[in-house]
Amino acid sequence: MSDNGQPLPDGPAIAFEEVEKGFDGRTVLDKVSFSVAHGEALCILGRSGTGKSVTLKLMIGLLMADAGKVMVEGADMATLEEDGLMKVRRRMGYLFQSAALFDSFTLCENLAMPLHRLDGSKSREQIKQAVEETLQEVGLEKDGNKMPSALSGGMQKRAGLARALVLQPKILLVDEPSSGLDRITAGEIDQLLMKVKTERHTTMVIVTHDIHGARKIADKFAVLDQGRLLAFGPPAELDKNPDNRLQQFISER
Protein backbone atom coordinates (compact mmCIF):
# COMPACT_ATOMS: atom_id res chain seq x y z
CA MET A 1 0.00 0.00 0.00
CA SER A 2 1.13 3.56 -0.61
CA ASP A 3 1.30 6.18 2.13
CA ASN A 4 -2.13 7.51 1.18
CA GLY A 5 -3.72 4.09 1.49
CA GLN A 6 -4.09 3.45 -2.25
CA PRO A 7 -2.82 0.12 -3.59
CA LEU A 8 0.46 0.42 -5.51
CA PRO A 9 0.52 -0.80 -9.12
CA ASP A 10 1.97 -4.28 -9.63
CA GLY A 11 5.61 -4.56 -10.61
CA PRO A 12 8.46 -2.12 -10.18
CA ALA A 13 8.02 1.66 -10.11
CA ILE A 14 10.60 2.03 -12.88
CA ALA A 15 12.12 -0.61 -15.14
CA PHE A 16 14.77 -0.31 -17.84
CA GLU A 17 14.84 -3.23 -20.28
CA GLU A 18 17.83 -3.37 -22.63
CA VAL A 19 17.68 0.41 -23.10
CA GLU A 20 19.90 1.99 -25.73
CA LYS A 21 20.39 5.70 -26.35
CA GLY A 22 22.85 7.60 -28.52
CA PHE A 23 23.50 11.12 -29.77
CA ASP A 24 25.09 11.95 -33.14
CA GLY A 25 26.33 8.39 -33.61
CA ARG A 26 27.81 8.17 -30.10
CA THR A 27 26.32 5.50 -27.85
CA VAL A 28 25.52 6.88 -24.41
CA LEU A 29 23.54 3.96 -22.99
CA ASP A 30 24.15 0.44 -24.25
CA LYS A 31 21.60 -2.24 -23.36
CA VAL A 32 21.06 -1.01 -19.80
CA SER A 33 18.61 -2.99 -17.66
CA PHE A 34 17.58 -2.46 -14.03
CA SER A 35 14.49 -1.80 -11.97
CA VAL A 36 13.49 0.30 -9.00
CA ALA A 37 10.87 -1.02 -6.57
CA HIS A 38 8.18 1.22 -5.05
CA GLY A 39 9.52 3.21 -2.11
CA GLU A 40 13.11 2.32 -2.96
CA ALA A 41 15.95 4.82 -3.35
CA LEU A 42 18.39 4.14 -6.18
CA CYS A 43 21.58 6.14 -6.62
CA ILE A 44 23.13 6.15 -10.07
CA LEU A 45 26.89 6.58 -9.94
CA GLY A 46 29.53 6.88 -12.61
CA ARG A 47 31.91 9.20 -14.37
CA SER A 48 30.73 12.35 -16.12
CA GLY A 49 29.34 11.70 -19.58
CA THR A 50 28.34 8.08 -18.94
CA GLY A 51 24.62 8.75 -19.39
CA LYS A 52 23.44 9.26 -15.82
CA SER A 53 21.38 12.39 -16.52
CA VAL A 54 20.20 10.86 -19.80
CA THR A 55 18.88 7.93 -17.74
CA LEU A 56 16.79 10.32 -15.63
CA LYS A 57 15.49 12.14 -18.71
CA LEU A 58 14.45 8.81 -20.24
CA MET A 59 12.51 8.00 -17.07
CA ILE A 60 10.41 11.17 -17.27
CA GLY A 61 10.05 11.14 -21.04
CA LEU A 62 12.15 14.22 -21.85
CA LEU A 63 14.14 11.86 -24.06
CA MET A 64 13.01 8.64 -25.73
CA ALA A 65 15.08 5.46 -25.94
CA ASP A 66 16.47 4.39 -29.33
CA ALA A 67 15.87 0.74 -28.41
CA GLY A 68 14.62 -1.22 -25.42
CA LYS A 69 11.85 -0.28 -23.02
CA VAL A 70 11.52 2.32 -20.30
CA MET A 71 8.59 1.36 -18.09
CA VAL A 72 7.23 3.73 -15.44
CA GLU A 73 4.55 2.24 -13.18
CA GLY A 74 3.77 -0.28 -15.88
CA ALA A 75 3.48 2.27 -18.71
CA ASP A 76 5.84 1.99 -21.69
CA MET A 77 7.07 5.58 -22.16
CA ALA A 78 7.66 5.08 -25.90
CA THR A 79 4.04 4.19 -26.63
CA LEU A 80 2.38 6.98 -24.63
CA GLU A 81 0.52 9.79 -26.36
CA GLU A 82 0.92 13.32 -25.00
CA ASP A 83 -2.00 12.95 -22.55
CA GLY A 84 -0.69 9.64 -21.26
CA LEU A 85 2.79 11.07 -20.84
CA MET A 86 1.39 14.01 -18.85
CA LYS A 87 -0.51 11.59 -16.58
CA VAL A 88 2.66 9.61 -15.85
CA ARG A 89 4.62 12.83 -15.23
CA ARG A 90 1.87 13.98 -12.88
CA ARG A 91 3.07 11.25 -10.48
CA MET A 92 6.72 12.27 -10.79
CA GLY A 93 8.90 15.10 -9.54
CA TYR A 94 12.23 16.18 -11.04
CA LEU A 95 15.00 18.18 -9.41
CA PHE A 96 17.32 19.54 -12.10
CA GLN A 97 21.06 19.90 -11.57
CA SER A 98 20.69 23.65 -12.13
CA ALA A 99 17.36 23.69 -10.20
CA ALA A 100 15.83 25.24 -13.39
CA LEU A 101 13.60 27.64 -11.46
CA PHE A 102 11.44 29.94 -13.59
CA ASP A 103 13.50 33.11 -13.41
CA SER A 104 10.64 35.52 -14.08
CA PHE A 105 8.55 34.14 -11.17
CA THR A 106 9.04 34.48 -7.42
CA LEU A 107 9.68 31.35 -5.42
CA CYS A 108 6.01 31.13 -4.38
CA GLU A 109 4.89 31.53 -8.01
CA ASN A 110 7.33 28.80 -9.04
CA LEU A 111 5.61 26.39 -6.68
CA ALA A 112 2.07 27.61 -7.30
CA MET A 113 2.35 27.35 -11.10
CA PRO A 114 1.87 23.56 -11.34
CA LEU A 115 -0.76 23.56 -8.60
CA HIS A 116 -2.88 26.18 -10.42
CA ARG A 117 -2.78 24.15 -13.60
CA LEU A 118 -2.95 20.59 -12.38
CA ASP A 119 -4.91 20.59 -9.15
CA GLY A 120 -8.24 22.15 -10.07
CA SER A 121 -9.76 20.94 -6.80
CA LYS A 122 -7.67 23.41 -4.76
CA SER A 123 -8.80 26.98 -4.07
CA ARG A 124 -6.32 29.87 -4.17
CA GLU A 125 -6.14 29.77 -0.38
CA GLN A 126 -5.42 26.04 -0.38
CA ILE A 127 -2.74 26.51 -3.04
CA LYS A 128 -1.14 29.26 -0.96
CA GLN A 129 -1.19 26.97 2.07
CA ALA A 130 0.32 24.05 0.10
CA VAL A 131 3.08 26.33 -1.19
CA GLU A 132 3.85 27.64 2.31
CA GLU A 133 3.91 24.13 3.79
CA THR A 134 6.28 22.87 1.10
CA LEU A 135 8.58 25.87 1.49
CA GLN A 136 8.61 25.27 5.23
CA GLU A 137 9.54 21.64 4.62
CA VAL A 138 12.71 22.73 2.80
CA GLY A 139 13.43 25.63 5.16
CA LEU A 140 12.60 28.47 2.76
CA GLU A 141 9.41 29.75 4.40
CA LYS A 142 10.84 33.27 4.68
CA ASP A 143 12.03 33.45 1.07
CA GLY A 144 8.78 32.89 -0.83
CA ASN A 145 8.69 36.38 -2.32
CA LYS A 146 12.28 36.33 -3.55
CA MET A 147 13.21 35.92 -7.20
CA PRO A 148 15.41 32.88 -8.01
CA SER A 149 18.34 35.19 -8.85
CA ALA A 150 18.31 36.40 -5.25
CA LEU A 151 18.86 32.89 -3.88
CA SER A 152 22.18 31.16 -3.19
CA GLY A 153 23.08 27.89 -4.95
CA GLY A 154 21.99 25.79 -1.99
CA MET A 155 18.73 27.71 -1.61
CA GLN A 156 18.03 27.27 -5.32
CA LYS A 157 18.51 23.51 -4.95
CA ARG A 158 16.12 23.47 -2.00
CA ALA A 159 13.64 25.60 -3.94
CA GLY A 160 13.91 23.20 -6.90
CA LEU A 161 13.27 20.32 -4.53
CA ALA A 162 10.25 22.14 -3.09
CA ARG A 163 8.83 22.62 -6.59
CA ALA A 164 9.42 18.95 -7.37
CA LEU A 165 7.62 17.96 -4.15
CA VAL A 166 4.69 20.37 -4.25
CA LEU A 167 2.56 18.01 -6.33
CA GLN A 168 3.24 15.16 -3.85
CA PRO A 169 4.94 12.91 -6.43
CA LYS A 170 5.17 9.16 -5.99
CA ILE A 171 8.51 9.09 -7.82
CA LEU A 172 11.24 11.69 -7.35
CA LEU A 173 14.10 12.02 -9.82
CA VAL A 174 17.08 14.03 -8.63
CA ASP A 175 19.98 15.13 -10.81
CA GLU A 176 23.23 15.92 -8.97
CA PRO A 177 21.71 17.32 -5.74
CA SER A 178 25.09 18.27 -4.29
CA SER A 179 26.91 19.59 -7.35
CA GLY A 180 28.41 23.04 -6.84
CA LEU A 181 27.58 23.04 -3.13
CA ASP A 182 29.86 23.02 -0.13
CA ARG A 183 29.89 19.91 2.05
CA ILE A 184 27.60 21.36 4.73
CA THR A 185 24.96 22.57 2.26
CA ALA A 186 25.20 19.29 0.35
CA GLY A 187 24.62 17.50 3.66
CA GLU A 188 21.48 19.59 4.24
CA ILE A 189 20.12 18.58 0.83
CA ASP A 190 20.89 14.94 1.65
CA GLN A 191 18.98 15.33 4.93
CA LEU A 192 15.99 16.71 3.02
CA LEU A 193 16.06 13.77 0.62
CA MET A 194 16.28 11.35 3.56
CA LYS A 195 13.25 13.07 5.10
CA VAL A 196 11.29 12.73 1.85
CA LYS A 197 12.21 9.07 1.67
CA THR A 198 11.29 8.20 5.25
CA GLU A 199 8.21 10.41 5.66
CA ARG A 200 6.64 10.20 2.22
CA HIS A 201 7.97 6.78 1.15
CA THR A 202 8.68 8.30 -2.24
CA THR A 203 10.48 6.19 -4.82
CA MET A 204 13.71 8.04 -5.59
CA VAL A 205 16.31 7.88 -8.32
CA ILE A 206 19.30 10.10 -7.61
CA VAL A 207 22.17 10.80 -9.95
CA THR A 208 25.21 11.81 -7.96
CA HIS A 209 28.98 11.90 -7.71
CA ASP A 210 28.81 12.27 -3.94
CA ILE A 211 29.33 8.72 -2.69
CA HIS A 212 29.14 9.90 0.93
CA GLY A 213 25.60 11.26 0.44
CA ALA A 214 24.62 8.33 -1.77
CA ARG A 215 25.49 5.82 0.95
CA LYS A 216 23.20 7.64 3.40
CA ILE A 217 20.19 7.64 1.09
CA ALA A 218 20.43 4.70 -1.30
CA ASP A 219 18.88 1.28 -0.95
CA LYS A 220 20.62 0.30 -4.16
CA PHE A 221 23.43 1.56 -6.39
CA ALA A 222 23.53 1.43 -10.17
CA VAL A 223 27.02 2.08 -11.48
CA LEU A 224 27.35 3.17 -15.10
CA ASP A 225 30.61 3.03 -16.96
CA GLN A 226 31.07 3.84 -20.66
CA GLY A 227 27.33 3.48 -21.27
CA ARG A 228 27.07 0.05 -19.69
CA LEU A 229 25.71 -1.00 -16.32
CA LEU A 230 28.84 -2.01 -14.45
CA ALA A 231 27.06 -3.08 -11.29
CA PHE A 232 23.61 -2.97 -9.68
CA GLY A 233 22.56 -3.88 -6.16
CA PRO A 234 22.55 -2.89 -2.48
CA PRO A 235 25.71 -1.00 -1.38
CA ALA A 236 26.68 -3.70 1.13
CA GLU A 237 26.55 -6.33 -1.60
CA LEU A 238 28.57 -4.23 -4.06
CA ASP A 239 31.18 -3.54 -1.36
CA LYS A 240 32.03 -7.26 -1.46
CA ASN A 241 32.63 -7.18 -5.21
CA PRO A 242 36.39 -7.33 -5.85
CA ASP A 243 36.17 -5.44 -9.20
CA ASN A 244 38.72 -2.65 -8.85
CA ARG A 245 36.93 -0.30 -11.23
CA LEU A 246 33.66 -0.69 -9.32
CA GLN A 247 35.37 -0.04 -6.01
CA GLN A 248 36.79 3.22 -7.41
CA PHE A 249 33.22 4.47 -7.90
CA ILE A 250 31.68 3.29 -4.63
CA SER A 251 34.53 3.55 -2.17
CA GLU A 252 34.30 6.48 0.26
CA ARG A 253 38.07 6.80 0.46
Added chain:
Amino acid sequence: MLKSVFDSIGRVTLFGAKAFRDAWVPPFEGEYLLMQFYEIGVGSFLLVVAAGFALGVVMTLHTRSTLVQFGATAEIPVFQSLAFFNEIGPLVTALLMAGRVGAGMGAQLANMRATEQIDAIETLSVNSFKLLVVTRVIACTIMLPLLTIFMDAAGILGGFLSEHLASHLGWTLYMQRAFDGVALADFIPPTLKTAIFGYLIATISCFYGYTTNEGSDGVRKAATNSVVISSLVIILADVILVKCIFFLFPDQAI
Protein backbone atom coordinates in the same frame (compact mmCIF):
# COMPACT_ATOMS: atom_id res chain seq x y z
CA MET B 1 22.57 25.34 -48.32
CA LEU B 2 19.33 25.42 -50.36
CA LYS B 3 18.24 22.16 -48.73
CA SER B 4 18.82 23.67 -45.30
CA VAL B 5 16.77 26.77 -46.20
CA PHE B 6 13.84 24.62 -47.38
CA ASP B 7 14.22 22.42 -44.32
CA SER B 8 13.97 25.49 -42.06
CA ILE B 9 10.96 26.83 -43.98
CA GLY B 10 9.25 23.47 -43.60
CA ARG B 11 9.96 23.27 -39.89
CA VAL B 12 8.79 26.84 -39.20
CA THR B 13 5.63 26.18 -41.20
CA LEU B 14 4.84 23.03 -39.21
CA PHE B 15 5.64 24.89 -35.98
CA GLY B 16 3.27 27.72 -36.93
CA ALA B 17 0.54 25.28 -37.99
CA LYS B 18 0.82 23.50 -34.63
CA ALA B 19 0.57 26.84 -32.80
CA PHE B 20 -2.53 27.75 -34.85
CA ARG B 21 -4.14 24.36 -34.19
CA ASP B 22 -3.35 24.35 -30.47
CA ALA B 23 -4.73 27.88 -30.05
CA TRP B 24 -8.26 26.45 -30.31
CA VAL B 25 -7.72 23.57 -27.86
CA PRO B 26 -8.04 24.00 -24.06
CA PRO B 27 -6.44 24.75 -21.66
CA PHE B 28 -6.20 28.36 -22.86
CA GLU B 29 -3.69 29.54 -20.22
CA GLY B 30 -5.68 32.75 -19.64
CA GLU B 31 -3.42 34.17 -16.94
CA TYR B 32 -0.26 33.73 -18.97
CA LEU B 33 -2.05 35.04 -22.08
CA LEU B 34 -2.93 38.24 -20.23
CA MET B 35 0.72 38.62 -19.23
CA GLN B 36 1.69 38.37 -22.89
CA PHE B 37 -0.96 40.92 -23.92
CA TYR B 38 0.50 43.27 -21.35
CA GLU B 39 4.11 42.59 -22.33
CA ILE B 40 3.49 42.98 -26.07
CA GLY B 41 0.75 45.62 -26.05
CA VAL B 42 1.43 47.90 -23.10
CA GLY B 43 5.17 47.32 -23.29
CA SER B 44 5.32 48.43 -26.92
CA PHE B 45 2.80 51.26 -26.74
CA LEU B 46 5.19 54.13 -26.10
CA LEU B 47 7.66 52.94 -28.73
CA VAL B 48 4.95 52.68 -31.38
CA VAL B 49 3.33 56.01 -30.54
CA ALA B 50 6.67 57.86 -30.40
CA ALA B 51 7.81 56.34 -33.71
CA GLY B 52 4.45 57.10 -35.35
CA PHE B 53 4.48 60.70 -34.15
CA ALA B 54 8.03 61.30 -35.38
CA LEU B 55 7.28 59.68 -38.73
CA GLY B 56 4.17 61.81 -39.07
CA VAL B 57 6.16 64.99 -38.52
CA VAL B 58 8.92 63.97 -40.95
CA MET B 59 6.48 62.76 -43.61
CA THR B 60 4.67 66.10 -43.60
CA LEU B 61 7.94 68.03 -43.79
CA HIS B 62 8.96 66.05 -46.87
CA THR B 63 5.62 66.07 -48.67
CA ARG B 64 5.08 69.78 -47.95
CA SER B 65 8.33 70.81 -49.67
CA THR B 66 7.25 68.93 -52.82
CA LEU B 67 3.55 69.84 -52.84
CA VAL B 68 4.26 73.52 -52.33
CA GLN B 69 5.71 73.59 -55.83
CA PHE B 70 2.36 72.42 -57.26
CA GLY B 71 0.20 74.50 -54.95
CA ALA B 72 -1.27 71.33 -53.54
CA THR B 73 -0.54 71.76 -49.82
CA ALA B 74 -4.22 71.25 -49.08
CA GLU B 75 -3.70 67.58 -50.01
CA ILE B 76 -1.08 67.03 -47.30
CA PRO B 77 -3.55 65.70 -44.67
CA VAL B 78 -5.09 63.12 -47.00
CA PHE B 79 -1.67 62.03 -48.30
CA GLN B 80 -0.62 61.63 -44.72
CA SER B 81 -3.63 59.57 -43.63
CA LEU B 82 -3.61 57.36 -46.74
CA ALA B 83 0.12 56.73 -46.44
CA PHE B 84 -0.22 55.78 -42.78
CA PHE B 85 -3.37 53.68 -43.14
CA ASN B 86 -2.21 51.81 -46.22
CA GLU B 87 1.44 51.15 -45.64
CA ILE B 88 3.49 53.13 -43.15
CA GLY B 89 1.40 52.28 -40.10
CA PRO B 90 1.12 48.52 -40.70
CA LEU B 91 4.65 47.98 -42.00
CA VAL B 92 6.54 50.16 -39.53
CA THR B 93 4.57 48.79 -36.57
CA ALA B 94 5.34 45.25 -37.69
CA LEU B 95 9.05 46.01 -38.17
CA LEU B 96 9.24 47.71 -34.78
CA MET B 97 7.55 44.72 -33.20
CA ALA B 98 9.91 42.33 -34.98
CA GLY B 99 12.75 44.23 -33.35
CA ARG B 100 11.34 44.64 -29.88
CA VAL B 101 9.01 41.70 -29.34
CA GLY B 102 10.61 39.23 -31.77
CA ALA B 103 14.08 39.58 -30.30
CA GLY B 104 12.64 39.38 -26.78
CA MET B 105 10.66 36.22 -27.50
CA GLY B 106 13.56 34.51 -29.25
CA ALA B 107 16.08 35.37 -26.55
CA GLN B 108 13.76 34.58 -23.63
CA LEU B 109 12.70 31.18 -24.93
CA ALA B 110 16.26 30.27 -25.94
CA ASN B 111 17.44 31.20 -22.46
CA MET B 112 14.67 29.11 -20.93
CA ARG B 113 15.75 26.20 -23.13
CA ALA B 114 19.43 26.66 -22.20
CA THR B 115 18.67 26.77 -18.47
CA GLU B 116 16.31 23.75 -18.66
CA GLN B 117 13.28 25.83 -17.66
CA ILE B 118 11.31 24.47 -20.62
CA ASP B 119 12.18 20.91 -19.59
CA ALA B 120 11.13 21.82 -16.05
CA ILE B 121 7.71 22.93 -17.30
CA GLU B 122 7.32 19.59 -19.10
CA THR B 123 8.29 17.62 -16.00
CA LEU B 124 5.50 19.42 -14.13
CA SER B 125 2.99 17.92 -16.62
CA VAL B 126 2.37 21.32 -18.19
CA ASN B 127 2.40 21.56 -21.98
CA SER B 128 5.28 23.99 -22.52
CA PHE B 129 4.36 24.61 -26.16
CA LYS B 130 0.87 25.77 -25.21
CA LEU B 131 2.10 27.80 -22.26
CA LEU B 132 5.03 29.54 -23.94
CA VAL B 133 4.44 29.49 -27.69
CA VAL B 134 0.69 29.50 -28.24
CA THR B 135 0.09 32.32 -25.75
CA ARG B 136 2.75 34.48 -27.46
CA VAL B 137 1.38 33.76 -30.93
CA ILE B 138 -2.19 34.64 -29.90
CA ALA B 139 -1.13 37.82 -28.06
CA CYS B 140 1.08 39.04 -30.90
CA THR B 141 -1.58 38.30 -33.54
CA ILE B 142 -4.21 40.28 -31.64
CA MET B 143 -2.00 43.15 -30.45
CA LEU B 144 -0.43 44.06 -33.81
CA PRO B 145 -3.62 45.52 -35.36
CA LEU B 146 -4.32 47.44 -32.15
CA LEU B 147 -0.81 48.88 -32.05
CA THR B 148 -1.12 49.74 -35.74
CA ILE B 149 -4.19 51.85 -34.97
CA PHE B 150 -2.17 53.76 -32.37
CA MET B 151 0.69 54.17 -34.85
CA ASP B 152 -1.76 55.58 -37.45
CA ALA B 153 -3.29 57.96 -34.91
CA ALA B 154 0.13 59.17 -33.71
CA GLY B 155 1.28 59.64 -37.30
CA ILE B 156 -1.71 61.77 -38.16
CA LEU B 157 -1.25 63.76 -34.96
CA GLY B 158 2.43 64.33 -35.80
CA GLY B 159 1.43 65.39 -39.31
CA PHE B 160 -1.10 67.83 -37.94
CA LEU B 161 1.42 69.38 -35.55
CA SER B 162 3.96 69.80 -38.33
CA GLU B 163 1.39 71.29 -40.70
CA HIS B 164 -0.08 73.51 -37.99
CA LEU B 165 3.34 74.98 -37.23
CA ALA B 166 4.03 75.53 -40.93
CA SER B 167 0.67 76.91 -42.11
CA HIS B 168 -1.44 77.44 -38.94
CA LEU B 169 -3.98 74.93 -40.28
CA GLY B 170 -6.68 74.23 -37.66
CA TRP B 171 -7.42 70.82 -36.15
CA THR B 172 -10.96 70.50 -37.52
CA LEU B 173 -10.00 71.42 -41.06
CA TYR B 174 -6.93 69.17 -40.97
CA MET B 175 -9.00 66.19 -39.82
CA GLN B 176 -11.73 66.96 -42.35
CA ARG B 177 -9.16 66.97 -45.15
CA ALA B 178 -7.34 63.95 -43.75
CA PHE B 179 -10.45 61.77 -43.84
CA ASP B 180 -12.05 63.26 -46.94
CA GLY B 181 -12.10 60.53 -49.55
CA VAL B 182 -10.70 57.89 -47.21
CA ALA B 183 -12.87 54.79 -47.38
CA LEU B 184 -13.13 52.04 -44.79
CA ALA B 185 -11.42 49.80 -47.32
CA ASP B 186 -8.38 52.08 -47.04
CA PHE B 187 -8.18 51.42 -43.34
CA ILE B 188 -9.61 48.04 -42.37
CA PRO B 189 -7.83 45.56 -44.72
CA PRO B 190 -4.34 47.06 -44.24
CA THR B 191 -4.84 47.17 -40.47
CA LEU B 192 -6.12 43.60 -40.35
CA LYS B 193 -3.18 42.36 -42.41
CA THR B 194 -0.98 43.18 -39.42
CA ALA B 195 -2.63 40.29 -37.58
CA ILE B 196 -0.83 38.08 -40.10
CA PHE B 197 2.38 40.01 -39.47
CA GLY B 198 1.91 39.42 -35.74
CA TYR B 199 1.36 35.71 -36.29
CA LEU B 200 4.51 35.54 -38.45
CA ILE B 201 6.68 37.49 -35.96
CA ALA B 202 5.62 35.34 -33.00
CA THR B 203 5.84 32.05 -34.91
CA ILE B 204 9.32 32.75 -36.29
CA SER B 205 10.69 34.18 -33.03
CA CYS B 206 9.23 31.41 -30.88
CA PHE B 207 10.53 28.81 -33.35
CA TYR B 208 14.11 30.04 -33.05
CA GLY B 209 13.88 30.38 -29.28
CA TYR B 210 11.93 27.22 -28.45
CA THR B 211 13.83 24.82 -30.70
CA THR B 212 17.40 25.95 -30.04
CA ASN B 213 19.70 23.78 -27.97
CA GLU B 214 23.03 25.53 -28.10
CA GLY B 215 23.37 27.25 -24.72
CA SER B 216 24.30 30.93 -24.64
CA ASP B 217 25.30 30.92 -28.30
CA GLY B 218 21.80 29.65 -29.05
CA VAL B 219 20.36 32.69 -27.23
CA ARG B 220 22.40 35.03 -29.44
CA LYS B 221 21.42 33.18 -32.63
CA ALA B 222 17.76 33.02 -31.62
CA ALA B 223 17.61 36.77 -30.93
CA THR B 224 19.37 37.64 -34.20
CA ASN B 225 17.42 35.19 -36.36
CA SER B 226 14.13 36.26 -34.81
CA VAL B 227 14.65 39.88 -35.86
CA VAL B 228 16.29 39.31 -39.24
CA ILE B 229 14.03 36.53 -40.50
CA SER B 230 10.85 38.09 -39.09
CA SER B 231 11.63 41.45 -40.73
CA LEU B 232 12.42 39.85 -44.08
CA VAL B 233 9.32 37.65 -44.01
CA ILE B 234 7.11 40.63 -43.07
CA ILE B 235 8.33 42.63 -46.07
CA LEU B 236 7.83 39.66 -48.41
CA ALA B 237 4.42 38.89 -46.91
CA ASP B 238 3.47 42.55 -47.31
CA VAL B 239 3.94 42.30 -51.08
CA ILE B 240 1.63 39.30 -51.24
CA LEU B 241 -0.95 40.79 -48.87
CA VAL B 242 -1.06 44.12 -50.74
CA LYS B 243 -1.70 42.17 -53.94
CA CYS B 244 -4.47 40.25 -52.17
CA ILE B 245 -6.04 43.49 -50.91
CA PHE B 246 -5.92 44.94 -54.44
CA PHE B 247 -7.57 41.78 -55.72
CA LEU B 248 -10.33 41.88 -53.09
CA PHE B 249 -10.79 45.67 -53.19
CA PRO B 250 -10.00 46.73 -56.79
CA ASP B 251 -10.70 50.41 -56.03
CA GLN B 252 -7.59 50.45 -53.83
CA ALA B 253 -5.38 49.57 -56.79
CA ILE B 254 -6.04 52.76 -58.72
